[in-house]
Amino acid sequence: MRTLFGASILTALVVACISPATTSPSASPVPAASSAASPATSPSAKIVLPTASPVTAPQHVFVIVMENSSLATALRAPSISALAAKYTLATNYRAVSSPSLPNYLALTSGSTWGITDDAYHVLPAGGLGAQLTAAGVSWRAYMEGLTSAGCLGSPYPYALKHNPFAYYGGSCPANVVPLDALDGDLARDTPSFVWITPGLCHDGHDCALAEAGPWLEGLVARIVASSAWRDHGALFVVWDEGDGRSSVVPLIVATADLAGRSVGGAYDHYSLLAAIEDRFGLSRLGAAKDARPLTDLLPPQTR
Numbered sequence: 001m002r003t004l005f006g007a008s009i010l011t012a013l014v015v016a017c018i019s020p021a022t023t024s025p026s027a028s029p030v031p032a033a034s035s036a037a038s039p040a041t042s043p044s045a046k047i048v049l050p051t052a053s054p055v056t057a058p059q060h061v062f063v064i065v066m067e068n069s070s071l072a073t074a075l076r077a078p079s080i081s082a083l084a085a086k087y088t089l090a091t092n093y094r095a096v097s098s099p100s101l102p103n104y105l106a107l108t109s110g111s112t113w114g115i116t117d118d119a120y121h122v123l124p125a126g127g128l129g130a131q132l133t134a135a136g137v138s139w140r141a142y143m144e145g146l147t148s149a150g151c152l153g154s155p156y157p158y159a160l161k162h163n164p165f166a167y168y169g170g171s172c173p174a175n176v177v178p179l180d181a182l183d184g185d186l187a188r189d190t191p192s193f194v195w196i197t198p199g200l201c202h203d204g205h206d207c208a209l210a211e212a213g214p215w216l217e218g219l220v221a222r223i224v225a226s227s228a229w230r231d232h233g234a235l236f237v238v239w240d241e242g243d244g245r246s247s248v249v250p251l252i253v254a255t256a257d258l259a260g261r262s263v264g265g266a267y268d269h270y271s272l273l274a275a276i277e278d279r280f281g282l283s284r285l286g287a288a289k290d291a292r293p294l295t296d297l298l299p300p301q302t303r
Contacts, residue, residue, distance in 0.1 A: 059192065059228065059232060060193075060194065060228040061194070061233070061280070062229065063195050063235075063238065064198070064219065064220075065196070065197055065238055065240055066237065066250075067100065068241060068243055069239050069242070070242040070243045071091065072245075073209075074239065074249075077210065078213070079209070079214050079216065080216070083254075084262075086259060087252050088252070089251070089262045090252075090263050090294070091248075091263065092264050092266050093238070093251040093267045093271075094266075095239070095240060095242055095269065096269050097112050097116070098241050098247075099117065099118050100241060101164075103241050104240060106270060106273070106286075107273055108128040109164075109273075109285055110270055120161075120166075120167070122167070122170035123167045125169030126168050131277070131285070132280065132282070135281070139175055139193035140177055140191045140194060141163070141197070142196045142197070143176060143179060144198045144199035146177065151163055152166065152172070157199025159197075163176065165195075182196070183222065187226075190227075193280070198215070198216075202216070220235065229254075229256070234254070236252070236253055236254075236275075237252040237253075238269075251267065253298065255299055257299035258299050267292060271293060274291040
């Protein structure tokens with residue numbers, strides 16, 4: 001009896017050992033996660049679509065005013081012709097008066113004020129400089145030959161008649177400085193608006209373009225090498241009046257976005273003033289209100 005009971009226990013143990021194990025559903029193995037995430041489902045995946053980059057309005061505007069040359073005469077000078085070919089040339093841009101002074105006043109106030117000479121006249125306070133100051137736009141007018149004698153007393157080659165900022169309000173603002181300060185400002189902290197009046201030789205008034213032209217080329221080269229111009233800057237090189245044979249004068253516009261072009265639209269000094277005021281969001285003065293802006297000569301802008 002004892003032997004039979006022991007045999008029964010042994011038989012039960014053998015059956016238990018050879019029976020297949022029952023697997024619990026909760027113990028099912030989980031497949032290992034893939035180490036490579038699908039780009040379509042990865043939360044960090046992005047689809048980048050190309051977008052057009054708008055051209056921003058110039059941070060800096062430069063104006064250089066040269067003297068007494070018609071377009072045809074100026075383009076006979078190799079240095080001027082080279083600048084015109086490299087940048088954008090307006091072929092139908094006109095002075096608005098003669099002699100020099102009323103043209104400078106037109107460029108900076110939208111009016112000649114009825115002046116027909118180059119004498120000193122005290123005009124009401126205002127003009128482009130006052131506009132820029134009121135709007136908080138930094139600006140400087142660089143005059144070659146300006147000395148410690150100031151706007152009214154500096155000697156040759158400086159010319160008061162080519163410094164319009166000295167006429168408004170009968171005094172010279174502190175923004176008018178010697179041209180010698182330009183290179184330092186280009187290297188460090190360039191004003192948003194830069195006006196440059198060369199002396200009576202380098203502007204072509206008293207010296208031939210064979211001398212004035214290469215000097216201008218060098219000045220333009222220094223400006224376009226600056227970070228201020230490269231950051232969507234615009235440079236205007238304009239002649240105040242013609243040489244007696246034609247009122248069509250050169251206007252060369254240098255921007256990094258447009259080059260090697262000529263434009264035949266009809267423009268004048270009021271157009272240039274309008275373009276400057278539009279670029280800085282200023283109200284247009286005088287005849288600039290109805291002037292055709294230099295749209296064809298400049299890249300599109302966004303504000």
